[in-house]
Amino acid sequence: MxxxxxxxxxxxxxxxxxxxxxxxxxxxxxxxxxxxxxxxxxxxxxxxxxxxxxxxxxxxxxxxxxxxxxxxxxxxxxxxxxxxxxxxxxxxxxxxxxxxxxxxxxxxxxxxxxxxxxxxxxxxxxxxxxxxxxMLFAVGPRDRSATLPAFIAEAKAVPGRLNYGSAGNGSAGHLAFEMLKLRAGIDVTHVPYKGTGAQMTDLLAGTIEAASAGLPGFLPHVKAGRLRILAVGAAARLPAIPDVPTVAELGYPGFESxxxxxxxxxxxxxxxxxxxxxxxxxxxxxxxxxxxxxxxxxxxxxxxxxxxxxxxxxxxxxxxxxxxxxxxxxxx
Missing domain, CATH: 3.40.190.150 (Bordetella uptake gene, domain 1)
Structure with a gap:
């Protein structure tokens, strides 16, 4: 088959x-x-x-x-x-x-x-x-994008140069970012890791520019000022981070991951x-x-x-x- x-x-x-x-x-x-x-x-x-x-x-x-x-x-x-x-x-x-x-x-x-x-x-x-x-989309200290539109613009300016990490091939984070790439028309290189922890280590170190994961993995580092969440993949904003917009709000209606x-x-x-x-x-x-x-x-x-x-x-x-x-x- x-x-x-x-x-x-x-x-x-x-x-x-x-x-x-x-x-x-x-x-x-x-x-x-x-x-x-x-x-x-x-x-x-x-x-x-x-x-x-x-x-x-x-x-x-x-x-x-x-x-x-x-x-x-x-x-x-x-x-x-x-x-x-x-x-x-x-x-x-x-x-x-x-x-x-x-x-x-x-x-x-x-x-x-x-x-x-x-x-x-x-x-x-x-x-x-x-x-x-x-699923959330975040950038680490290496990427200066303050918003999702800015990250997308940066990715379009240098196709294939930016990297994003996931917890592994076929993981929810992998699929969420691939969905974003398709909707936004950008070329960002996937770097698979063996779990969320390893992915987060490299994101914090600046080895990769971005990642997609659930809130628990990101939140402690966001509070410490080491990561920035650009957008939420849900249909509505999250009570825990009410100031972070959804991907749909930012020009991609119907986006949900x-x-x-x-x-x-x-x-x-x-x-x-x-x-x-x-x-x-x-x-x-x-x-x-x-x-x-x-x-x-x-x-x-x-x-x-x-x-x-x-x-x-x-x-x-x-x-x-x-x-x-x-x-x-x-x-x-």
Whole structure:
């Protein structure tokens, strides 16, 4: 299967397959009325410390209280999220294994990887969309741009000379900046790093001029006067940085680039368990502890149920697939 045909095939059958999975499709056995009877593993496709880990642990803590069984986080980093997703896809569909899905693993990887080891449509039962984390665009001390229009003008004046960093090839920051490049018509060179921390080190050192990431990675350095956030990729300004405009405000209407996170179970998980997981996840999102923790990261709860989440995934595959193909991006 070649790279260009995979996303189109996903698009034609994804909605139907995801809807079947969301309804619990082909359950192996009727769920026990007393579920859960033992701890539930929440697999996270990335390492500790990032937005995915923060969201997973906040959610797991509250769901554990409500379910009466421990929901424990199991970080399985590597392979742009494919290691964790494949393990979750192969797990017994009994409600005791779930995975934190992400824009990268569900919408970007299908477009970037010619041989994706899992099928987002066939292998999972969507449970709930949980939250979104907007992407921001910032410059370090080496770049003197005070505004996004000034940075774009500088990039147009010296095509290919400016560099921007991301947490890795195919990461949310990578895709966000490529979307900006397409909309603004600029040529800025991508420098992939192994994680947000390494990217931030070089941005602060002036090795790269710009980067895109979520607010938590940038904010301490912004407060210290070492970085400057030029624009917010969300549809609206963020309460934590109300003076920073959105990309859309600055002449690119409709621009929206956010990471999003959702809960999935292996395909075949019984529909009543999927529904219970959805209800418990939404309940956890509404607790003061989770609301406060997510607000610290400018993460906005945006709960959607199984079928709505299924449709959302398909729409995001189309949107990010267009960015991947237009920018001619490929996996490492």
């Amino acid at each position: 070649n790279r260009s045909s995979f996303p189109r095939r996903i698009g034609r059958r994804a909605l139907c397959a995801l809807a079947l999975a969301a309804a619990g499709g082909a359950a192996l056995a009727a769920p026990s009325a007393s579920w859960p009877q033992r701890p539930i593993r929440l697999i996270v496709p990335y390492g500790p410390g990032g937005s995915s880990d923060v969201i997973a642990r906040a959610l797991a803590g509250e769901m554990s209280k409500s379910l009466g069984q421990s929901v424990f986080v199991d970080n399985k980093a590597g392979g742009q999220g494919t290691i964790a997703m494949l393990e979750a896809a192969r797990a017994t569909p009994d409600g005791y294994t779930v995975v934190l899905g992400h824009v990268g693993t569900l919408a970007v990887n299908p477009a970037m990887m010619a041989k994706l080891p899992y099928d987002p449509a066939r292998d999972f039962a969507p449970v709930a969309l949980l939250t979104r984390v907007p 956010s990471q999003w996170f959702g809960l999935l179970a292996p395909a075949g998980t019984p529909a009543p368990i999927v529904e219970r997981l959805y209800q418990e996840a939404v309940k956890a999102l509404g607790t003061p502890a989770v609301v406060h923790r997510l607000a610290e990261d400018s993460s906005t709860p945006t709960p959607l149920g199984p079928q709505e989440f299924a449709r959302f995934i398909v729409a995001e595959q189309k949107r990010w697939g267009e960015v991947v193909r237009s920018a001619r991006l490929t996996a490492d």
